Structure formats: structure tokens, C-alpha cells
Amino acid sequence: MAKRTLDAFFKPSTTPPKRPKTEPTESTISTPETNNISIEETKPPSHHSSYPIPIAQLPSHVEVGLEHATPATSPREINNQPHLDLLHFQPYIPRPTANELFKFLRRELPFYRVQYTARRGDVETQINTPRWTTVFGVDETSTFIQQDNGPNSLVLLETKTKTPIPKTKYQCSPRPIPACLDVLRKQVEAANAAAGTQNPGYNFCLVNYYASGEDSIAFHSDDERFLGPDPNIASLSLGGERDFLMKHKPFVPGGNVNGTADGCMSGAAHSMSGPGGTGVTRSGTLSGGTLNTVSPGSRPVAVPLQQIKISLGSGDMIIMRGATQSNWLHSIPKRKGQTTRGRINITFRRAVIPGGTNNYYHYNVGTGGMYRWDEVAREMVLRDGKVKNATG
Numbered sequence: 001m002a003k004r005t006l007d008a009f010f011k012p013s014t015t016p017p018k019r020p021k022t023e024p025t026e027s028t029i030s031t032p033e034t035n036n037i038s039i040e041e042t043k044p045p046s047h048h049s050s051y052p053i054p055i056a057q058l059p060s061h062v063e064v065g066l067e068h069a070t071p072a073t074s075p076r077e078i079n080n081q082p083h084l085d086l087l088h089f090q091p092y093i094p095r096p097t098a099n100e101l102f103k104f105l106r107r108e109l110p111f112y113r114v115q116y117t118a119r120r121g122d123v124e125t126q127i128n129t130p131r132w133t134t135v136f137g138v139d140e141t142s143t144f145i146q147q148d149n150g151p152n153s154l155v156l157l158e159t160k161t162k163t164p165i166p167k168t169k170y171q172c173s174p175r176p177i178p179a180c181l182d183v184l185r186k187q188v189e190a191a192n193a194a195a196g197t198q199n200p201g202y203n204f205c206l207v208n209y210y211a212s213g214e215d216s217i218a219f220h221s222d223d224e225r226f227l228g229p230d231p232n233i234a235s236l237s238l239g240g241e242r243d244f245l246m247k248h249k250p251f252v253p254g255g256n257v258n259g260t261a262d263g264c265m266s267g268a269a270h271s272m273s274g275p276g277g278t279g280v281t282r283s284g285t286l287s288g289g290t291l292n293t294v295s296p297g298s299r300p301v302a303v304p305l306q307q308i309k310i311s312l313g314s315g316d317m318i319i320m321r322g323a324t325q326s327n328w329l330h331s332i333p334k335r336k337g338q339t340t341r342g343r344i345n346i347t348f349r350r351a352v353i354p355g356g357t358n359n360y361y362h363y364n365v366g367t368g369g370m371y372r373w374d375e376v377a378r379e380m381v382l383r384d385g386k387v388k389n390a391t392g
């Protein structure tokens with residue numbers, strides 16, 4: 001197959017969409033949205049013993065849209081501030097396909113509203129994560145290997161020895177990335193390659209669902225040690241538009257602050273939003289237009305502290321690269337009182353040690369019940385109070 005050049009990669013494809021490899025079959029289902037219309041059905045769902053439910057594969061029209069129209073635009077580089085290295089696709093997935101994908105993922109994925117206790121010194125705080133979450137993947141020391149063609153054929157093995165993992169290796173049951181998200185993972189890796197970025201080898205997929213402007217994620221950075229140095233994080237937005245804020249970490253003599261936010265144990269990842277969840281950070285000194293001292297090498301320099309606001313629409317993608325995570329914080333602030341559509345955010349990351357796997361399942365699946373989107377109630381509804389594969 002002829003290689004596509006960089007320019008060609010970032011130009012929408014002009015070849016007519018092919019039929020998906022598996023011909024869809026037709027069936028009739030009745031939901032309030034379809035109202036007895038005939039809809040396409042695609043390949044059989046992804047099954048795994050660690051899943052609380054089988055997870056549907058992408059409908060063929062979404063798969064075709066993804067295969068032939070992404071990236072919908074060339075990325076814009078945002079690197080005009082110290083340590084900032086972003087690629088912004090506006091959009092990455094064409095908006096109509098992104099909206100279909102949003103509805104599909106909200107309907108098909110299991111979600112959780114995780115609660116946990118954060119301890120800082122002697123003080124314990126009960127945290128209610130202010131958004132819905134779910135996670136798939138495993139760190140690089142383990143690999144899901146296809147054993148046969150059965151529905152539960154993915155077996156978790158030690159990456160180096162290809163032997164079964166010891167039962168005590170994880171405090172959770174890692175879940176393989178289902179086919180519907182793996183399609184996206186591969187495409188986002190290809191977008192990195194086309195932009196000249198080293199293959200990030202994503203092995204985790206974290207999904208947030210913000211049901212309304214009340215849902216949020218506080219200022220934090222994804223710079224945990226279990227992600228290795230200079231992690232590459234790709235962040236895809238689907239559904240309603242929300243503001244994405246970024247600000248430089250304050251300079252701390254002798255090193256950077258670690259970027260954890262309210263209610264979060266030091267070093268605990270993806271758990272940054274406290275009870276208020278309004279983006280309260282430890283950096284009360286930051287304000288637009290003032291100067292802050294940062295130290296990129298040994299020589300401190302003054303840099304303008306400009307907070308960045310990017311409005312993320314359906315299908316947009318930001319890839320955060322290089323020194324971004326170790327120097328910048330990001331958040332999705334609450335937008336109380338505003339009518340905001342629901343929004344899904346998917347981040348692809350690479351975790352390098354088992355601690356990353358334990359952390360991600362602890363804070364994104366947790367020990368509470370599983371929720372599913374209910375088309376009639378138009379909200380997440382508790383479906384299984386008894387948690388399968390509860391994490392410690």
C-alpha cells in the first residue's frame with residue numbers, strides 16, 4: 001500500500017468510503033430514539049470476563065466515518081509559552097460522526113460515579129468524583145493475548161515471559177480496551193506518527209462523561225511517575241462544547257509542584273476533584289498577566305503567566321506532548337446554571353508499571369455500582385449495585 005505523506009494524512013480522504021469488512025446485518029429494534037426503525041447491526045460485541053457487560057462494536061456508519069474522514073483537519077501547534085507543546089485538531093473527527101460516536105459510547109459503556117477517601121496528613125476527606133468515569137487497559141508489564149477465537153479469548157500474560165500473571169499482581173481486574181475504543185486508539189497513534197511524534201504506544205483509555213455544567217475536573221496534571229517521563233496524552237472531546245483551561249505550575253525552588261489538586265492524595269492520579277470540584281488549586285498566586293519565575297534548566301527565567309482557554313467542540317482533539325504535563329495544569333471547570341449538553345472525553349495514555357493500573361481502576365471504576373445511560377430517563381441509572389471486579 002502506498003504511504004500517505006504528512007500533508008496527505010492531514011487532508012480528509014477523497015477516496016469513497018468502502019463497506020466495512022464485515023457486512024452489517026439489518027435488524028429492527030425499538031427504543032424511544034429509533035421508534036421501530038430498521039437499523040444496522042455490526043460485529044458481535046466485545047466480551048471479557050472482566051467486563052460487567054458485553055460492549056458493542058461501532059455501528060458501521062461510524063466506523064466508516066472514522067476510517068475515511070479522520071483527521072478531519074490538520075492540527076495547529078500550540079507551543080508559544082514555556083514548556084507548552086500541544087497539537088490541537090479542530091476537529092479531529094468530523095462533527096456529525098463525533099456526535100454519533102458520543103451517543104454510541106454514552107449508551108454502550110459501563111460508567112461509575114467513584115467515591116473515595118483522600119488523606120492529607122491526619123485529615124481524611126470523602127471525595128465524590130464530580131463526573132462519570134470508566135477505564136480500560138493495562139500497564140506495559142502485562143499484555144492481553146488472544147488465545148483462541150472464543151468470546152473470552154483475551155488472556156492477561158506477563159509481557160516479558162508470556163506466562164500468566166500472578167493473582168496478586170493487581171488489586172483490580174484489568175479490562176482489555178474494547179474494539180470500539182481500540183479503533184480510536186490506533187487512529188490517534190497514527191495521527192501522532194503523521195505529526196512526527198514518537199509512537200506513544202497507548203495502553204490505557206480513560207473515559208469521562210460530564211452530564212451537565214455541574215460536572216467537572218479540577219486543575220491537575222497527568223504527570224504521575226507511573227506514566228514515565230514526558231508522557232504523551234491524547235484527549236478527544238465528543239458531544240457538548242466545554243472550556244478547557246490550562247495554566248503553568250508555579251515555580252517552587254528546588255523543583256516543580258506535583259500538580260495534584262484539591263482533595264487528592266499526593267501522587268494519586270486522576271482523582272483530582274474535591275467535593276466542590278471547582279478547579280481549586282494550590283496555586284493561589286497565579287493570575288493572568290503577572291510574571292512568574294520558572295526554571296527550565298538551571299537558570300530561572302520570568303515568563304508571563306497566561307492562562308489558556310480552549311473551547312473544545314465535538315470531535316476536537318488535543319495531544320499534550322513533551323514537557324507539558326510536568327509544567328502545566330489543566331481543568332474542565334464547572335459551568336453552573338449554563339445549559340450544557342453532555343460531553344464525553346477520552347484520554348489515551350501509556351502506563352509503565354502495575355501501580356498505574358491499580359491507580360486508574362481505583363479512581364475510575366472504584367467499588368460502587370455500575371451505571372448505564374437510560375434513553376427514557378435521559379440520565380445514568382444504577383444497573384448493578386453489586387460491583388464486579390471491585391477494586392481495593
Ligand SMILES: O=C(O)CCC(=O)C(=O)O
Pocket residue numbers: 206208217222235237244270330331332345347
Ligand atoms: O475532559 C477533559 O477534557 C479533560 C480530562 C482530563 O483532564 C483527565 O481525564 O485527566
